[in-house]
Amino acid sequence: MASTVEKKDNHVVVVTIDVPAEDFSDALQRAFRKNASRFSVPGFRKGKAPMSIVTKYYGEGVLYDDAIEFAATPAYAAAIEEHDLEPVVRPEMDILEISRETGMKFTVTITVKPEVELGQYRGVEVIMPEYTVSDEDVEKELLRIQERNSRLIPVEDRAVQEGDTANIDYEGFLDEVPFEGGKGASYDLRIGSNTFIPGFEEQLIGHNAGESFDIDVTFPEDYANEELKGKAVVFKVTINEIKTRELPVLDDEFAKDVSEFDTLAEYKESLRAKQAESAQKRAEAEFEDNVVKTVVANATVDIPDVMIEQEVDRMVAEQRNQMRYQGIELEQYLEYLGQTLDSFKEHMRETAGNRVRTQLVMETISKKEDIRADAEEIEAEIERMATMYGMKAEDLRERIPAGEDDFVGESVISRKTIELLTASAVKLAQPEEKPEAKPAKAKSTRAKKAKAKDAAPPAADPETTSDGQTAE
Structure with missing residues (x-):
């Protein structure tokens, strides 16, 4: 089996593959054995005619559909491995030549995963957000709880x-x-x-x-x-x-009713502590998100349109499932919003592009850093996912089809990659907000005149000379 690769635009390649006559002949034999029982040839019981008679009676082409699959599948897999290609969509195949004597020559047109040129990804500088908990925040939370118990x-x-x-x-x-x-x-x-x-x-x-x-x-x-x-x-x-x-009265009795604390003061402090913990988690999550965004922005990658379209379709499917869970079809929801499915998809393209770009960059970093997921980490991830979905781990394992559990390992690798980036990132202090400069108040014309009058020397009397004598 020989193959060549021709690169086209937008990450499309055309692979030309030659299957030798001997290999294609074997594929024809397999195709005949698979279909022999359905051939009826005069002079033979159904399914008993030899291959040479069947192909002479029906023509060799009667076996081509299965023979092509038997010959092309391993040849295609070998070519993909030989040229280190990563297809992102189902390939399109064209048969150029086919016969028992010459073998089979065909092309497959493939859109392949683009190469990512990484920029700086270790030690990127990112602002660490700061969120403080004020007395007002505590009072708002207390009011919310008070209203909930009203x-x-x-x-x-x-x-x-x-x-x-x-x-x-x-x-x-x-x-x-x-x-x-x-x-x-x-x-x-x-x-x-x-x-x-x-x-x-x-x-x-x-x-x-x-x-x-x-x-x-x-x-x-x-x-x-x-x-x-x-x-x-x-x-x-x-x-x-x-x-x-x-509303219930905010006092120690209220605190006892809604919490494990005996006094309202203790309860307020517990609310403050929980809000502070939540604020810290929010800051860390934003920092992590901004680290990833910075790393992705530093990278260069040209994404094929088909990858964005696939991601849009996945996002639409996710939205459709969410709508059905709420008892409404996506089309009904879009009609209510005055949108069409096409306009909805177009609206999602930017987000889909960002998702694909992030995934490609993270994959490239994880490969470069040789980040992997071992059996223990995969098991821990299943436990974590089961907890998140409110399921038992064994029930989740049963729901994962055999051979389709790669996503669990990919989830581990993705998280470990983000942890590596975040751990190496440089945390910058959040800049202080400068108070807005207040415009200077314009001084009134009257005030200016008054000041000028007070500051100026008295005007000379036109009837008085410089020596103080009156002019005659």
Whole structure:
């Protein structure tokens, strides 16, 4: 078997492969043995005619489909290994010559993985973010917990106020015609939550339970639904009930009820400690992410369009699965947003390109640094993934098809590569934010004149001479 490679544009190569006559003859024999039972030749029982008779009766081409597969598959694999090629898509094959006497000559057109020219990846300088926890942060978290432990109580003696929860029935009309998605019944709407379009919630304030009235609003110009964006509509609303949120008192008893601490002061300190830990993890995650981005930016790689298209398709499939998990098809979701599948894909191309670029750079670094995953690390990764998915490790192993567990090792190698980059990176202090310079206040003309008058010597009396005598 002989093969040659011709490079084309955009990382496409054409490999020409010659299969010797002897090898192709063997492939024909295998193809005949596979299909012998289905051949019927006059004078022979079905499946009993020899190969020479079958090919004479039907023609040699009757065996080509299987013979090509038997001959081309090992020849293609050998050529890929010989020329150290990494295909990224299924190759396209063209047969140039084929016969028992001459063998088979064919070409495969392949898009191959591009080479990455690495820049600096060890010791890159990256700013380490700093996130501090203020008293205000602690109070906000305490308020969130307080609200989570609150209860709604009915209001009967007043109208809707900011912060209340109004239970409403509503229906929207565009040009006096109900529009899709504009109707709801017994909906609990918290005033001030900005759940509905601007202007809706504010118009509930001042109305009492049992009232029915109209609300006039205009959908924003950037609203997702093309038919409603920028349109003035009318909602017919009925308030069924008004409730207000009663918050528990923030004291030591509250701390005992919601935590293992005996005093509110201790509980606040525990919240501060948790927020500080969370802030540190956030800073470290951002630092790691920025290290990777810096390393990728330092590298040079020309990505074939087909790799980006494949990644877009993967991202669309991920989004489709997420939508189905929520009980909606992706096409329905896009229709609601006023988008087509093509426009959605185009919107994802930049992110897909960044993903592919990052993957290629990380793979190149891991190979250069000879980073590998051993059996113990792979087992630990399965345990980690099982915990993340809320599964038992043995259940996860059973779900991984045989021979398709490479992704576990790749995950380990990827993480170890990022750890290497992060450990060698130089942490720069976050620059202090300079206070904005306040513009100098303009001095009034009156003030300028007053100062000038005070500073200037008194003007000479036109009727007085320089020696103080009066001129006659």
